[in-house]
């Protein structure tokens with residue numbers, strides 16, 4: 001296979017939040033063209049992203065579709081193949097959201113329905129290996145392609161009604177570890193980037209300004225730097241993972257929480 005002139009980043013969940021920032025950052029450096037999926041809930045962000053990437057001299061092909069639905073993934077990959085030549089996806093980023101909140105018991109009347117288990121796991125976890133396999137079989141990955149999953153601190157902690165997200169992220173962590181070996185044998189790298197809360201349009205929409213201010217205040221105490229991480233900082237870290245210097249990261253759970261996880265016990269057990 002001759003090496004295509006241009007390389008691409010495929011971002012699942014490309015318009016809002018973390019995925020959108022990563023797309024902009026890797027279009028800038030190392031200069032990847034962008035192909036991504038979204039369901040159409042953020043049309044203004046989608047239009048802005050296409051314009052921003054075009055201004056950098058790159059192409060952004062944004063496709064509307066549910067990238068977390070296992071039944072649709074082969075159709076989605078066929079759409080990718082229509083745009084992207086074989087051997088040209090340098091970076092695959094899985095930035096899908098779409099999880100249910102609730103509890104495992106019904107004490108509060110919000111017990112998870114089996115459909116919510118299925119949807120949350122499809123979006124946050126199962127879609128990662130399904131996509132990885134389909135892209136591999138379609139020979140779309142470039143040599144030494146980088147596959148990046150995004151996770152939070154929840155599967156190592158406990159927080160109220162976020163148990164299903166925690167469970168799905170634990171599954172994602174295992175998928176990344178196994179895929180790093182299976183795809184590693186084909187020369188690719190598969191890693192999981194762990195970061196604390198970042199403010200995204202979706203988060204803004206779900207929480208009012210009051211709740212956001214509270215989040216800010218809580219994180220200022222939880223994170224030694226005294227502030228929350230930003231999507232731009234996460235995007236710059238993902239850009240680093242495309243570089244030759246980071247080629248030895250494989251199967252890694254990369255702690256990018258700014259010391260948030262280390263600091264928690266310190267908070268709940270202050271010195272006498």
Ligand SMILES: NC(=O)c1ccc[n+]([C@@H]2O[C@H](COP(=O)([O-])OP(=O)(O)OC[C@H]3O[C@@H](n4cnc5c(N)ncnc54)[C@H](OP(=O)(O)O)[C@@H]3O)[C@@H](O)[C@H]2O)c1
Nearest residue numbers: 013015016017018038039040041067068097197198200202
């Ligand atoms: N935000 C945080 O604090 C944080 C912290 C650590 C890790 N993470 C992880 O980072 C990832 C992205 O989170 P985020 O907060 O950036 O999400 P977000 O703000 O909700 O944005 C998600 C993006 O994905 C698209 N999307 C969601 N589900 C989709 C689906 N099934 N098919 C196609 N597109 C879909 C959304 O657009 P449409 O709605 O139009 O489809 C949007 O562009 C998640 O895996 C999350 O767990 C987030």
